[in-house]
Amino acid sequence: MLGTVMKRAGREAVWKESTLNRGLERFSFSVVSFLANKGVFHLVLSFLLGRAIILSSMAPFGVAFLAVIWWLKRPFVIPATVMMAAGASTYSLGHAGFILGASATFLLLSLILNRMNQPQQLLPFMAMLASVIPRTTSLAFLERWHLYEIFLIAAEGILSFTLVLIFMQSLPLLSPRRYHPTLKNEEIVCLIILLASVLTGMIGFEIQGVATVDVFSRYLVILLAYIAGAAIGSTVGVVTGLVLSLAAVDNLYQMSLLAFSGLLGGLLKDGNKLGVSAGLLVSTVLMSFYMGGSLSSSMWASVCAIALFMLTPKQWVKRLSRYVPGTEEHSQEQQKYLQKVRDVTAVRVGKFSDVFEALSKSFNHLDGSKEEVSHNTEIDYFLSDVTEKTCQSCFKKERCWVNQFDETHHLMTDLMMELDEKEDPGRIMRKNVDQYCVKSQKLIDTMKHELSFYHANKQLKQQVLESRRFVADQLHGVSEVMNSFAKEIVKEREHHEQKEQIIHGALERMGFEIAKLEIYTLDAGNIDLELIIEIDNYRGEGSKLIAPVLSDILEETIVVTMEDISPYPHGRCLLTFGSAKHYTIESGVAHAAKGGGFISGDSYSMMELGRGKYALAISDGMGNGERAHQESMETLRLLKQILQSGIKESVAIKSINSILALRTSDEIFSTLDLAVIDLHQASSKFIKIGSTPSFIKRGRQIFAVESGNLPMGIIEDVDVDTTSEQLKAGDLLIMVSDGILEGPKHLENVEIWLKRKIREIDRTDPQEVADLLLEEVIRTQAGAIEDDMTVLVARIDHYVPEWSAIPFDKKRA
Numbered sequence: 157m158l159g160t161v162m163k164r165a166g167r168e169a170v171w172k173e174s175t176l177n178r179g180l181e182r183f184s185f186s187v188v189s190f191l192a193n194k195g196v197f198h199l200v201l202s203f204l205l206g207r208a209i210i211l212s213s214m215a216p217f218g219v220a221f222l223a224v225i226w227w228l229k230r231p232f233v234i235p236a237t238v239m240m241a242a243g244a245s246t247y248s249l250g251h252a253g254f255i256l257g258a259s260a261t262f263l264l265l266s267l268i269l270n271r272m273n274q275p276q277q278l279l280p281f282m283a284m285l286a287s288v289i290p291r292t293t294s295l296a297f298l299e300r301w302h303l304y305e306i307f308l309i310a311a312e313g314i315l316s317f318t319l320v321l322i323f324m325q326s327l328p329l330l331s332p333r334r335y336h337p338t339l340k341n342e343e344i345v346c347l348i349i350l351l352a353s354v355l356t357g358m359i360g361f362e363i364q365g366v367a368t369v370d371v372f373s374r375y376l377v378i379l380l381a382y383i384a385g386a387a388i389g390s391t392v393g394v395v396t397g398l399v400l401s402l403a404a405v406d407n408l409y410q411m412s413l414l415a416f417s418g419l420l421g422g423l424l425k426d427g428n429k430l431g432v433s434a435g436l437l438v439s440t441v442l443m444s445f446y447m448g449g450s451l452s453s454s455m456w457a458s459v460c461a462i463a464l465f466m467l468t469p470k471q472w473v474k475r476l477s478r479y480v481p482g483t484e485e486h487s488q489e490q491q492k493y494l495q496k497v498r499d500v501t502a503v504r505v506g507k508f509s510d511v512f513e514a515l516s517k518s519f520n521h522l523d524g525s526k527e528e529v530s531h532n533t534e535i536d537y538f539l540s541d542v543t544e545k546t547c548q549s550c551f552k553k554e555r556c557w558v559n560q561f562d563e564t565h566h567l568m569t570d571l572m573m574e575l576d577e578k579e580d581p582g583r584i585m586r587k588n589v590d591q592y593c594v595k596s597q598k599l600i601d602t603m604k605h606e607l608s609f610y611h612a613n614k615q616l617k618q619q620v621l622e623s624r625r626f627v628a629d630q631l632h633g634v635s636e637v638m639n640s641f642a643k644e645i646v647k648e649r650e651h652h653e654q655k656e657q658i659i660h661g662a663l664e665r666m667g668f669e670i671a672k673l674e675i676y677t678l679d680a681g682n683i684d685l686e687l688i689i690e691i692d693n694y695r696g697e698g699s700k701l702i703a704p705v706l707s708d709i710l711e712e713t714i715v716v717t718m719e720d721i722s723p724y725p726h727g728r729c730l731l732t733f734g735s736a737k738h739y740t741i742e743s744g745v746a747h748a749a750k751g752g753g754f755i756s757g758d759s760y761s762m763m764e765l766g767r768g769k770y771a772l773a774i775s776d777g778m779g780n781g782e783r784a785h786q787e788s789m790e791t792l793r794l795l796k797q798i799l800q801s802g803i804k805e806s807v808a809i810k811s812i813n814s815i816l817a818l819r820t821s822d823e824i825f826s827t828l829d830l831a832v833i834d835l836h837q838a839s840s841k842f843i844k845i846g847s848t849p850s851f852i853k854r855g856r857q858i859f860a861v862e863s864g865n866l867p868m869g870i871i872e873d874v875d876v877d878t879t880s881e882q883l884k885a886g887d888l889l890i891m892v893s894d895g896i897l898e899g900p901k902h903l904e905n906v907e908i909w910l911k912r913k914i915r916e917i918d919r920t921d922p923q924e925v926a927d928l929l930l931e932e933v934i935r936t937q938a939g940a941i942e943d944d945m946t947v948l949v950a951r952i953d954h955y956v957p958e959w960s961a962i963p964f965d966k967k968r969a
Contacts, residue, residue: 198225198232199239204357206240206255207247210402214312215251216287217353218244219258220319223283224327226266227276233263243357254290262286280320287316319353326350329479339479348392351376352399359403370457373400373410374436375464377418382432382465383473384480386422393418413443413454433462502642509638516631538610539568545606546599556593567592568603575603633807655709662705663689668697671728681768681836683710683735690728694721698731704959706733713957737835739885740955741770744923746930747946750780750895757784758893758946761792765799768836774829774847774946776893784944787826795828805832805843806878829891831950833883838952840889842879848897849907851914852881853888858911888925889950890914895943896929900936922949 202225205217218240225236237259244252265282291309295301326346329339339347355376358369373396381389397411417439424431440458477485547553556564571589574581581589581600589596656673663670672688685706691697698716706714713736720730749756757777765771775791777784791812798808809828829847833840842850842861849862863877883889897906913932919925926949934941 198229199235201354202236202239203243204354206243206357207251207360208353208357208403209247209251210356210399211308214308214315215244215254216312216315216319217356218255219262219287220283220316220323221327222259222262223279223286223320224323226262227279227324228327237263247360254294257290257293258286261289279324280317283320284313284317288313319349322346322349339481341481344388344480345391345395348395349399352396355396356399356403359400365453366456366460367453369400370410370454371460371464373397373414374417374458374461377414378421378432378436378461378465379468379473379476380480381418381421381435382425382429383477384422384483385425386419388480389418389422390415391418409443413439416443429466433465436462505638505642509635509642513632513635516628516635534610534614535569535572538572538606539565542568542599542603542606545602546595550595552594564592568599571600572603572607575600575607579604629807629810633803636803658709659685659706662709663687663702666701666705668702678710680712681735683712683714683733685733687731687733688728689731694729698729698733700959702731703733704957707957708963712736713955715957736955736957737768738955739833739835739838740953741833741835741950742922742953743772743948743950744921744926745946745948746923746926748930748934748941748944750941750944752941755782755785756944756946757781757788758895758944759785759788759792760946760948761796762948762950763796763800765832768834770833770835771799772831772833772889772891772948772950774827774891774893774948776827776847776895776944776946778826780944784826791826791828795830799832805830805841809843809845827894829893831889831891833889833950833952838883838885840881840883842881843877844879848892848894850892851890851911852883853890853914854884854886856915858915860907860911883952885952885954886920887952888920888922889952890925890929891948892929893944893946895945896933896947898943900933902936920951922951925949 202218202221205221208217209215222233222236222240226233237256240255240259241252244255262282265286269278269282288309291312295305295309323346325343327350329343329347352373355369355373358372359367361368376396377389377393380392393414393416394411397414400410401408417436420435420439421432422435424435427434436458437455440454444454474485477483478489543557547556550556567588571581571585574585580586586596589599593599655678656675659675660670660673669690670687671690672686674686676684676686687702689697689702698719703714703716714733715736716731717734718730718732743762745760747756747758747760757780758774759777760774761772763771763773773792773795775788775795777787777791794812795808798812799805809830812828827846828843829845829850830843831840831850832843842863844850844861844863847863849860852859852861859881861879861881863879892910897910900906900909903909910929913929914925917925917928919928926947929947929949930945933945
């Protein structure tokens with residue numbers, strides 16, 4: 157009871173802490189957003205950039221920043237100008253005058269920019285002119301035309317031009333509502349240059365003898381080193397130190413100190429904030445001893461920077477980490493984005509699946525009562541046409557169709573039914589018609605003539621009805637495929653930490669250096685994992701060593717499904733592993749063209765359908781020669797593409813039949829003999845469309861698989877009958893074309909003869925069996941080949957791995 161209470165109290169404490177952290181994060185983000193939206197950040201930056209100077213006299217930062225503010229935040233132009241002048245006045249009145257002159261010049265030039273179609277492209281040039289014109293005017297007024305002064309003016313103008321491009325990239329990054337959560341390397345460098353420029357404006361400010369610029373520059377370096385590592389940390393140190401050294405020669409040592417601090421802090425980031433802080437302290441001590449400067453002031457600056465670093469909220473660090481590539485937070489953000497894309501894609505695919513399913517139901521919605529009403533309506537239309545051509549001009553029309561409507565209608569309906577069954581009416585019907593109608597012969601002749609149109613119309617409507625059913629089946633098949641695809645999209649990689657640790661430990665104990673291990677699924681019969689190892693001179697260790705170990709750990713036969721070997725002696729190897737099929741198929745084929753020719757009307761195919769299914773098919777084009785060969789090849793090509801898309805076999809057959817029936821008006825048909833085998837369970841499905849029987853040989857037993865469907869293309873609605881058989885290891889599946897059964901013409905029952913020949917063959921190799929059967933058939937014809945012949949033989953075997961499993965002690969892992 158006490159333990160339960162303590163656990164509950166612990167969960168409440170964790171919940172309160174997480175709630176407090178989320179509240180502080182929201183509050184801080186709200187404050188930052190408020191200050192950014194009100195322009196406080198931009199005004200502070202304006203003040204510091206206004207007093208930023210390099211090489212004692214060059215000030216390209218202010219006018220460049222003003223140009224970007226004019227482009228991005230135009231309402232803040234005047235306040236930013238005032239703040240820059242105020243900041244410049246803290247340095248010198250002459251510098252303040254230059255800032256005001258450059259700002260006024262740019263604002264005048266901006267009037268020209270407003271009239272341009274693409275002012276963004278001319279913005280750097282305007283900033284350069286705004287920097288050069290005041291300097292040139294002052295030189296002309298003071299008559300100080302020296303080469304050094306002219307060079308400084310040109311350099312300052314070029315820097316202003318460049319800084320506009322840099323600030324245009326980096327200033328939008330300071331917005332807390334930036335949409336894209338990823339920073340490019342160029343954007344990171346531009347942001348560092350902007351921050352270093354702002355730090356330059358802090359030169360001259362001190363608190364108790366400690367330079368403010370030293371505190372914030374070191375804080376910036378260790379913060380980014382903690383977030384992004386040694387590479388970014390050292391880069392920030394180099395760029396920041398370079399800009400500060402240009403501002404004051406006394407700060408030249410800062411570049412070495414900051415770069416070393418960023419490098420050492422990034423290397424020690426695994427020690428969290430304490431490790432990064434230790435890196436800064438060590439760098440400060442070493443550089444102070446090397447440069448021979450004052451250790452106390454530099455150390456106090458580092459201590460203040462560490463204090464600010466320690467006070468930085470953890471949530472702020474995590475939020476900044478999302479924007480830096482290579483960090484764990486950025487990877488998680490990318491995973492969330494990819495998951496969102498997968499979810500959106502799956503939803504859209506699912507909606508398309510629903511649309512196709514709705515269309516399928518719409519086409520397949522047939523009401524029996526409506527069909528009956530339609531049939532009665534057609535009969536009425538038929539009698540109306542007959543009446544118009546016979547009774548319309550008859551003088552007894554009113555007696556028949558007004559006074560005796562029911563008797564007349566029944567009589568003509570019965571006459572129609574009898575003429576529909578046989579060409580002439582019977583004796584009793586003829587007598588009744590002669591007694592009732594004065595134009596009996598004309599009535600009979602007209603009804604015979606109209607019956608041909610009636611049947612043609614009825615056949616056309618039946619074709620439309622079958623087409624609707626065919627389209628409904630196709631749409632339903634597409635809907636099922638898209639629905640399965642949507643489910644596969646949203647299937648995330650499953651986490652199997654325990655299995656990962658066991659596999660990782662086992663391979664490391666065998667001496668493999670693992671660079672990456674990803675387990676996607678451990679479902680029985682569908683295992684999928686990926687492994688990257690660093691190995692010298694790969695010699696098949698994946699299938700010889702790793703796969704057997706995985707087979708023992710996962711308790712299932714594992715094989716290598718893909719190998720991507722590095723061409724270099726010391727490189728990485730990408731290996732993917734998956735479940736082995738329980739059964740394998742070895743096949744053989746023998747075929748001969750009519751008359752010993754080269755082109756046969758028979759075609760065959762053996763194809764992998766995915767998900768452990770294997771298909772064997774024979775198609776026989778009607779007739780012989782090139783045209784029959786093209787028909788059979790086209791049938792198999794369509795079959796392969798449709799089956800590999802995931803559509804059911806019956807829908808695939810109906811689709812091919814409709815294509816063959818509608819593609820041409822010529823009487824070109826083809827048969828299809830299809831066997832689909834599940835390599836996990838050895839179950840098989842046979843679909844025969846106009847084809848000959850197939851045979852299964854199991855020891856001395858012979859089983860026949862047959863069907864009586866017509867060839868494809870003959871009728872619009874082909875009946876697809878599926879026969880299922882359970883195969884066993886060692887079975888021989890024998891599929892033949894009609895030329896084999898029609899070859900021995902002197903035999904009364906060729907099928908019995910063929911079964912006997914198959915039983916007498918004592919070979920198990922599929923190719924030998926196929927050759928022997930074809931040879932026996934040709935011998936019965938005295939060597940003549942009167943039709944195209946094809947024999948396709950497949951043997952079902954248990955899968956035997958090349959390398960047996962290597963036992964591994966899972967407890968030690």
